[in-house]
Amino acid sequence: MAVRIGSVKIKRRDTTKDSLFMVSAVMFILFALIIPAGAEKDDNRYAGAGICKDCHEQQIQSLQKSLHWKKAIKDSPVADKGCESCHGSAATHVSEGGGSTRDLITFSKRESARQKSGVCLTCHQNSKEIVFWDSGVHKRNDIACVDCHTIHSGARHNLKTAEPFLCLTCHKEVRTQLNKRSHHPMQEGKVKCTDCHTPHGGFGNKMVKADSTPELCYKCHAEKRGPFAFEHPPVVENCGTCHQVHGSNHENLLVSKAPQLCESCHNTGSGHTSRAYTLQNSFGGAATANKNKFFAQGCLNCHANIHGSSRSPAFVR
Numbered sequence: 001m002a003v004r005i006g007s008v009k010i011k012r013r014d015t016t017k018d019s020l021f022m023v024s025a026v027m028f029i030l031f032a033l034i035i036p037a038g039a040e041k042d043d044n045r046y047a048g049a050g051i052c053k054d055c056h057e058q059q060i061q062s063l064q065k066s067l068h069w070k071k072a073i074k075d076s077p078v079a080d081k082g083c084e085s086c087h088g089s090a091a092t093h094v095s096e097g098g099g100s101t102r103d104l105i106t107f108s109k110r111e112s113a114r115q116k117s118g119v120c121l122t123c124h125q126n127s128k129e130i131v132f133w134d135s136g137v138h139k140r141n142d143i144a145c146v147d148c149h150t151i152h153s154g155a156r157h158n159l160k161t162a163e164p165f166l167c168l169t170c171h172k173e174v175r176t177q178l179n180k181r182s183h184h185p186m187q188e189g190k191v192k193c194t195d196c197h198t199p200h201g202g203f204g205n206k207m208v209k210a211d212s213t214p215e216l217c218y219k220c221h222a223e224k225r226g227p228f229a230f231e232h233p234p235v236v237e238n239c240g241t242c243h244q245v246h247g248s249n250h251e252n253l254l255v256s257k258a259p260q261l262c263e264s265c266h267n268t269g270s271g272h273t274s275r276a277y278t279l280q281n282s283f284g285g286a287a288t289a290n291k292n293k294f295f296a297q298g299c300l301n302c303h304a305n306i307h308g309s310s311r312s313p314a315f316v317r
């Protein structure tokens, strides 16, 4: 098989033992004839991006749509070693007419997650979003950059699929939660997984983008922050005690309905909660009448400011 590149003919060889001289001679001619697309040519081991064009036109076109092909950006691959900034030295690959991919980094199963991410990190280890990568759960579970990112695409942020579907391909349990009756509107496109999580790792519990759950929630539900003269302790502590944040079959993302929710903490064996639900006489009879248990008993009918109140220590309206 012979392939034409520019005006040079390259024979495909089966043997791997090309003499270094031959390789560099071919390289030299190629560099002279083809204007490498911005790639540096100070290292003989690198073939230069221009050479890839004849056989990989599609990949060049797709790459041109992404930031990685903007020469104006310092340290971008196109200003560095071109295609080989990521794929490693392609000298052998080219001299063999595309026959061998042995020396290439192909971002396939052939390389470990660590190796694949290592290539990206040569440039991105100092990127603002990536600095906590090493402490992240994804890295520890052998997830690589290219499990979420594709390079040969003009997609926003080079994502393989848009959120939340990108994340849901692996996080099936969250997908189930999002299909429940009450859910944060992610599939509806109003909230993103990455509004709350950093997929690149961080120090927050569950890679959450805040120091605590309430701090996270206040970013969008500021009215729950208070300050309230009378605080409901579990609210300040962890919204997740009462809310299943991704989705729930109970209204308002509740982990369970009132009164069970309330009774999980408030002793049902004593006082007001286990007896009459109203302290007033009503058409059900006197305040102590048994029938009144079944009347207006929704805890939230009266304790409407369950997240805290500045007027009522009992959070009543």
Ligand code: HEC
Binding pocket: 003, 005, 010, 047, 048, 049, 051, 052, 053, 054, 055, 056, 083, 084, 087, 090, 093, 094, 097, 098, 099, 100, 101, 104, 105, 106, 108
């Ligand atoms: C003469 C044609 C030719 C040239 C020039 C060429 N390639 Fe290839 N390349 C091929 C062929 C054919 C394959 C498929 C080989 C295979 O699957 O075993 C391939 C495979 C690859 C793969 C691996 C794909 C995979 O998933 O296994 C990468 C990466 C690659 N080439 C990068 C480059 C780069 C970078 C350059 C330029 C420096 C380049 N190639 C130049 C023909 C070429």
Ligand code: HEC
Binding pocket: 049, 052, 053, 056, 059, 060, 063, 068, 077, 082, 083, 084, 085, 086, 087, 106, 107, 146, 149, 150, 151, 152, 153
């Ligand atoms: C920023 C890193 C990066 C650069 C630069 C880059 N690639 Fe890739 N390339 C990848 C990754 C990662 C994959 C695996 C598939 C994917 O994620 O899109 C890949 C896949 C490929 C493949 C396999 C076929 C495919 O599309 O999946 C070929 C061939 C290839 N690249 C050629 C090239 C050529 C030619 C250039 C230069 C024009 C280039 N690559 C520049 C990262 C890069």
Ligand code: HEC
Binding pocket: 067, 068, 073, 074, 075, 076, 077, 080, 085, 086, 119, 120, 121, 122, 123, 124, 127, 145, 146, 149, 151, 155, 156, 157, 158
């Ligand atoms: C040779 C250096 C270099 C390599 C290698 C490299 N990148 Fe980049 N990348 C850049 C630069 C420069 C930018 C643009 C500025 C920035 O975001 O830092 C960028 C931008 C990005 C962006 C943002 C794109 C956007 O549209 O917002 C993503 C995502 C990305 N790179 C992922 C990767 C992945 C995944 C790899 C490994 C397969 C990789 N990069 C390898 C230099 C590199």
Ligand code: HEC
Binding pocket: 117, 120, 121, 124, 127, 129, 130, 133, 138, 143, 144, 145, 146, 147, 148, 149, 157, 159, 163, 194, 199, 200
């Ligand atoms: C679990 C999925 C996932 C993994 C793994 C992942 N990323 Fe990302 N990355 C994303 C998502 C989602 C975004 C877009 C965030 C947004 O929309 O704000 C992104 C954005 C980026 C950006 C652009 C940031 C910006 O705001 O401009 C860069 C650069 C980047 N990733 C690099 C990397 C690198 C390098 C790795 C590997 C070390 C990596 N990513 C691993 C999901 C991932």
Ligand code: HEC
Binding pocket: 164, 167, 168, 171, 174, 184, 186, 191, 192, 193, 194, 195, 196, 197, 205, 206, 208, 213, 216, 240, 245, 246
């Ligand atoms: C509104 C904020 C928010 C959004 C949006 C969100 N999460 Fe979460 N997620 C959390 C919080 C808070 C926790 C921690 C719960 C805890 O403390 O146990 C969590 C926990 C997790 C966990 C750990 C397992 C578990 O259920 O506790 C995974 C996995 C997860 N989220 C994935 C996702 C994915 C995937 C998406 C997008 C489809 C997403 N999250 C969207 C807030 C959010």
Ligand code: HEC
Binding pocket: 137, 138, 141, 143, 147, 148, 163, 166, 167, 168, 169, 170, 171, 193, 194, 197, 198, 199, 205, 206, 207, 208
């Ligand atoms: C390629 C598969 C894959 C993709 C895609 C993926 N994850 Fe993960 N994620 C994992 C694995 C594996 C774990 C560790 C095991 C677990 O907790 O489920 C994990 C863990 C997590 C955790 C839990 C952290 C903890 O402390 O338990 C969060 C949060 C998370 N991922 C969010 C996301 C978000 C957000 C996205 C999309 C931007 C995403 N993931 C995309 C595989 C993936």
Ligand code: HEC
Binding pocket: 181, 182, 183, 184, 185, 190, 191, 192, 195, 196, 213, 216, 217, 218, 219, 220, 221, 239, 240, 243, 245, 251, 252, 253
């Ligand atoms: C990125 C913004 C954002 C963050 C962060 C956020 N939420 Fe939300 N939340 C929303 C949006 C948007 C809605 C839907 C509002 C609507 O449909 O009117 C919503 C709705 C809700 C609802 C009502 C759901 C229903 O079925 O009506 C509850 C409860 C809720 N959020 C709790 C929380 C908790 C708890 C946290 C912290 C773990 C949190 N939210 C973090 C944006 C956010």
Ligand code: HEC
Binding pocket: 214, 217, 218, 221, 224, 232, 234, 235, 236, 238, 239, 240, 241, 242, 243, 252, 254, 258, 300, 304, 306, 307
């Ligand atoms: C003690 C249990 C409990 C805790 C803890 C809790 N909530 Fe709630 N939350 C509720 C109940 C009950 C409702 C339903 C209120 C109703 O139906 O009147 C609710 C409703 C909501 C709603 C939707 C309706 C509305 O009022 O806007 C949002 C948003 C919300 N909570 C956010 C939060 C945030 C943010 C936190 C943490 C700072 C938090 N919740 C902590 C019990 C709790």
Ligand code: HEC
Binding pocket: 232, 233, 234, 241, 242, 258, 261, 262, 263, 264, 265, 266, 299, 300, 303, 306, 313, 314, 315
């Ligand atoms: C996770 C446990 C927990 C849950 C669930 C919970 N609470 Fe509380 N609640 C508390 C704690 C702790 C206090 C403070 C008690 C104290 O100061 O003696 C409190 C205080 C109160 C008070 C103020 C009365 C007082 O003694 O100061 C009312 C009223 C109240 N809760 C109603 C409710 C209602 C209604 C629900 C259900 C929607 C509910 N709580 C769910 C833990 C909980």
Ligand code: HEC
Binding pocket: 259, 262, 263, 266, 271, 272, 273, 277, 278, 279, 296, 297, 298, 299, 300, 301, 302, 303, 314, 316
């Ligand atoms: C008809 C209105 C009403 C209903 C329904 C109601 N409460 Fe109350 N609750 C009050 C009032 C008013 C107070 C404060 C007066 C007092 O101290 O008795 C109070 C006080 C409390 C207190 C403070 C300590 C105590 O026992 O006095 C708790 C805890 C409480 N309610 C929980 C609940 C729970 C849980 C439910 C649902 C099972 C519920 N309440 C239903 C009106 C109501």
